[in-house]
Amino acid sequence: MPDNGRAVVEPDVVRVSVAEVLAAQARLRRYLSTTPLHYAERFGVWLKLENLQRTGSYKVRGALNAMLAGLERGDDRPVICASAGNHAQGVAWSAHRLGLPAITVMPHGAPATKIAGVAHWGATVRQQGQSYDEAYAFARELAAQNDYRFLSAFDDPDVIAGQGTVGIEIAAHAPDVVIVPIGGGGLASGVALALKSQGVRVVGAQVEGVDSMARAVRGDVEEIDPVPTLADGVRVKIPGYITRRLCASLLDDIVIVREAELRETLVRLALEEHIIAEGAGALALAAGRRVAGKRKCAVVSGGNIDASVLSTLLSEVRPRPPRKPRRRNGERLRNARALADASAAPNAATPPRPAIAHQVIAEEESSW
Amino acid sequence: MPDNGRAVVEPDVVRVSVAEVLAAQARLRRYLSTTPLHYAERFGVWLKLENLQRTGSYKVRGALNAMLAGLERGDDRPVICASAGNHAQGVAWSAHRLGLPAITVMPHGAPATKIAGVAHWGATVRQQGQSYDEAYAFARELAAQNDYRFLSAFDDPDVIAGQGTVGIEIAAHAPDVVIVPIGGGGLASGVALALKSQGVRVVGAQVEGVDSMARAVRGDVEEIDPVPTLADGVRVKIPGYITRRLCASLLDDIVIVREAELRETLVRLALEEHIIAEGAGALALAAGRRVAGKRKCAVVSGGNIDASVLSTLLSEVRPRPPRKPRRRNGERLRNARALADASAAPNAATPPRPAIAHQVIAEEESSW
Numbered sequence: 129m130p131d132n133g134r135a136v137v138e139p140d141v142v143r144v145s146v147a148e149v150l151a152a153q154a155r156l157r158r159y160l161s162t163t164p165l166h167y168a169e170r171f172g173v174w175l176k177l178e179n180l181q182r183t184g185s186y187k188v189r190g191a192l193n194a195m196l197a198g199l200e201r202g203d204d205r206p207v208i209c210a211s212a213g214n215h216a217q218g219v220a221w222s223a224h225r226l227g228l229p230a231i232t233v234m235p236h237g238a239p240a241t242k243i244a245g246v247a248h249w250g251a252t253v254r255q256q257g258q259s260y261d262e263a264y265a266f267a268r269e270l271a272a273q274n275d276y277r278f279l280s281a282f283d284d285p286d287v288i289a290g291q292g293t294v295g296i297e298i299a300a301h302a303p304d305v306v307i308v309p310i311g312g313g314g315l316a317s318g319v320a321l322a323l324k325s326q327g328v329r330v331v332g333a334q335v336e337g338v339d340s341m342a343r344a345v346r347g348d349v350e351e352i353d354p355v356p357t358l359a360d361g362v363r364v365k366i367p368g369y370i371t372r373r374l375c376a377s378l379l380d381d382i383v384i385v386r387e388a389e390l391r392e393t394l395v396r397l398a399l400e401e402h403i404i405a406e407g408a409g410a411l412a413l414a415a416g417r418r419v420a421g422k423r424k425c426a427v428v429s430g431g432n433i434d435a436s437v438l439s440t441l442l443s444e445v446r447p448r449p450p451r452k453p454r455r456r457n458g459e460r461l462r463n464a465r466a467l468a469d470a471s472a473a474p475n476a477a478t479p480p481r482p483a484i485a486h487q488v489i490a491e492e493e494s495s496w
Numbered sequence: 497m498p499d500n501g502r503a504v505v506e507p508d509v510v511r512v513s514v515a516e517v518l519a520a521q522a523r524l525r526r527y528l529s530t531t532p533l534h535y536a537e538r539f540g541v542w543l544k545l546e547n548l549q550r551t552g553s554y555k556v557r558g559a560l561n562a563m564l565a566g567l568e569r570g571d572d573r574p575v576i577c578a579s580a581g582n583h584a585q586g587v588a589w590s591a592h593r594l595g596l597p598a599i600t601v602m603p604h605g606a607p608a609t610k611i612a613g614v615a616h617w618g619a620t621v622r623q624q625g626q627s628y629d630e631a632y633a634f635a636r637e638l639a640a641q642n643d644y645r646f647l648s649a650f651d652d653p654d655v656i657a658g659q660g661t662v663g664i665e666i667a668a669h670a671p672d673v674v675i676v677p678i679g680g681g682g683l684a685s686g687v688a689l690a691l692k693s694q695g696v697r698v699v700g701a702q703v704e705g706v707d708s709m710a711r712a713v714r715g716d717v718e719e720i721d722p723v724p725t726l727a728d729g730v731r732v733k734i735p736g737y738i739t740r741r742l743c744a745s746l747l748d749d750i751v752i753v754r755e756a757e758l759r760e761t762l763v764r765l766a767l768e769e770h771i772i773a774e775g776a777g778a779l780a781l782a783a784g785r786r787v788a789g790k791r792k793c794a795v796v797s798g799g800n801i802d803a804s805v806l807s808t809l810l811s812e813v814r815p816r817p818p819r820k821p822r823r824r825n826g827e828r829l830r831n832a833r834a835l836a837d838a839s840a841a842p843n844a845a846t847p848p849r850p851a852i853a854h855q856v857i858a859e860e861e862s863s864w
Binding site: 161167169224244249402440442449450452 | 535617768773808811
């Protein structure tokens with residue numbers, strides 16, 4: 129019973145609530161402006177464009193909130209992190225803005241664009257180990273030896289609260305369901321905290337074979353060996369302790385996306401919406417067709433993709449054309465008249481027709 | 497004298513003013529939402545993202561305004577246009593929304609993505625001739641024979657007023673200078689109408705060898721033979737009659753951009769800002785480094801670029817890295833301490849350094 133007079137020891141997980149997300153929003157307002165919400169007409173989905181965020185991904189929100197919250201508590205130690213890329217860029221940018229020293233440890237093989245992004249903002253880059261885990265162990269060792277502040281990419285209340293500000297910004301546009309990509313679970317946890325109290329459904333998206341969170345919420349917390357994927361940003365072996373609990377209690381569903389769907393969605397985003405998403409950034413939209421909703425919103429979490437990867441995708445992937453829009457009332461008849469007129473035009477022995485035939489996508493995909 | 501009692505016959509050019517632009521804004525509000533203004537941090541320039549506009553370019557504004565204004569005047573004839581692509585897409589989308597029949601005449605060799613965009617919205621596509629001029633002549637002939645309404649891509653007061661709504665939206669963000677790409681001059685005229693009365697400088701941008709407007713405002717109205725350029729959307733032999741006069745009287749300057757600068761800017765936009773612009777869409781930003789201003793805004797006019805062209809650019813163009821940001825007060829010293837600490841870390845016999853060396857761009861390009 130809560131009224132038995134004994135102090136209840138609250139684990140970290142309980143200390144993150146929508147109140148912390150709102151506090152984060154107040155902190156970040158001075159540094160980051162709201163990212164646009166764009167309606168992707170041919171997908172029928174609203175997109176929260178975190179690829180237009182400073183450093184090219186939402187990660188800067190959590191990093192900056194954690195540093196600002198730290199400074200409020202009097203903690204101005206140098207910050208160190210281990211990251212496959214986007215968290216490191218967020219840490220580097222935030223450290224630059226706040227005048228804090230930052231060290232980022234990245235595994236060999238991290239995308240060149242992400243490494244360049246970190247170096248650009250003046251943070252120290254250490255490449256260590258072949259995987260995130262080796263980089264993580266090294267960063268932890270460095271932090272312990274030098275009394276640096278180690279900043280987790282997702283399993284930290286301040287970081288989760290910062291990522292949750294994405295949800296607060298989306299809430300203003302009153303969606304009925306929001307889809308977020310899941311790696312460690314920081315974004316999903318924060319957004320769910322922000323939106324569940326407002327009655328918005330929150331659905332996570334993971335890639336087939338990189339589904340550690342989907343397993344964890346079912347109770348299987350074994351470390352997985354993630355398959356290679358375009359979505360390097362969500363390639364996590366084991367989700368966070370805090371985020372696992374938050375996702376299990378707050379998410380309405382987790383949708384698993386096939387790699388081919390991810391590639392096609394990324395290319396369609398580029399060609400039809402003129403938006404560059406990295407693999408993880410296209411993940412939520414790729415899951416969108418399996419999510420029911422009247423006003424769906426997918427978070428395009430980031431856009432840091434190497435030029436060579438994007439170039440190859442653009443030349444190799446040939447997406448199916450989008451479904452034709454429905455005709456409006458009364459229009460069919462009038463257009464028919466116009467076509468009849470056009471046939472009577474000069475050089476129109478054969479009736480004019482579209483230069484490119486469009487395949488009509490089956491009705492089961494009508495949500496697209 | 498105006499008070500001599502005789503009616504003054506006003507040519508078309510006088511009938512377009514900021515009042516028509518505001519009327520256009522009121523008309524379009526129901527159909528088109530405001531496009532985002534994005535701060536491109538590494539360029540130091542605000543970007544008006546018309547590549548996120550419906551149909552992927554600002555052209556839909558002018559087309560829709562002209563059709564709505566026509567309907568207000570009782571003109572519901574089928575609409576026909578000649579266009580290298582974006583105007584045709586704007587006409588097709590608007591006709592679909594309003595239930596009007598539309599015929600678009602495009603020259604052979606128009607980008608596949610633009611042709612597909614027109615067909616997508618159910619308009620009739622005629623490919624005719626090898627150049628815009630041949631398509632134009634054919635469309636005129638068809639219009640005369642069938643009593644269709646011919647809709648110019650730029651030399652029409654309603655179209656100019658529609659494009660000017662871009663300027664009204666930008667004005668809310670109080671820039672001191674706005675840079676716009678110039679082809680026929682519709683966008684430049686409209687934006688200048690919207691902004692000059694508010695004390696904002698408006699500068700046009702053209703590609704070397706495709707500078708018909710720059711010549712025209714100097715009094716040289718000879719038709720030019722434009723060189724091939726990535727910016728197919730602004731490849732115009734001779735600017736409009738109305739737009740020429742408006743640009744001559746309203747523009748503060750026209751900057752000429754080299755093709756190589758255009759290509760580099762387009763690729764940097766993709767890799768650093770995660771924004772896909774077509775050639776003409778990157779033109780204003782490419783001109784930005786030659787324009788002085790404290791709060792510069794460049795219009796990214798469109799994003800309809802073929803996948804193969806973008807793929808080739810991404811694999812061939814290697815842009816110089818952006819200039820490093822300046823350190824903030826007191827930061828240098830603290831960072832120095834952090835680096836010293838890091839050197840004492842394990843495995844740190846050699847001091848850590850960025851994995852990718854960044855070339856510092858010369859000071860004369862400091863506006864970037």
